[in-house]
């Protein structure tokens with residue numbers, strides 16, 4: 001986890017324009033990619049991270065060993081923090097997976113000081129995240145019923161207007177959306193395919209459930225779609241949609 005989110009983290013944080021010495025929180029911090037970038041580039045007073053996975057929190061604790069960081073195991077729907085304790089609350093690559101993203105954004109707004117920043121980013125699964133698009137387009141072309149699993153279909157939130165509406169309905173002000181485009185480079189087809197064999201999420205679970213013959217068919221169908229350079233490498237674009245809003249002064 002974090003191979004690509006780390007690349008989105010820097011432009012995302014720069015876009016927020018939060019000054020030094022801020023108190024940050026990172027909801028769904030995972031292995032700590034976003035928190036680490038906050039520490040490295042934004043000179044925070046503190047970073048409070050939260051994830052529901054004890055394993056990821058343990059990993060992030062080992063990675064971010066410094067007194068400004070406090071990491072907790074918990075749920076984005078019920079943040080274990082008092083109101084108004086952060087200047088900036090961020091959330092990377094999580095909102096679309098939540099059963100109630102609206103509740104999570106309200107929680108992010110609750111813990112953020114009036115006038116503070118609440119922001120998030122998600123992958124553009126339906127178009128701009130080419131790594132996933134090639135995978136699902138190949139799978140659906142082989143087996144039409146796979147369309148029901150396609151994250152482009154399942155995550156309508158991952159577009160500018162729904163993201164803007166989510167933040168506005170949570171009471172945030174001056175809401176803005178921006179596209180963040182990064183390059184995702186793979187050494188070769190194996191390097192591209194490996195995350196689908198072992199990672200978490202819908203696509204790896206789908207690959208894992210296939211028998212060996214079907215798995216090889218799918219790999220070959222994906223490979224045919226990939227823009228493989230003469231040296232074997234593959235360069236794809238990945239678009240994230242970022243959204244930010246200001247916590248209201250009550």
Ligand SMILES: C[S@@+](CC[C@H](N)C(=O)[O-])C[C@H]1O[C@@H](n2cnc3c(N)ncnc32)[C@H](O)[C@@H]1O
Nearest residue numbers: 002005028029030033051052053075076092093
């Ligand atoms: C795709 S990962 C992104 C991690 C990290 N933000 C990054 O950008 O690398 C999504 C994370 O959200 C966490 N997560 C999923 N549901 C959650 C929930 N209800 N509350 C808190 N964390 C959750 C997962 O454990 C995982 O670490």
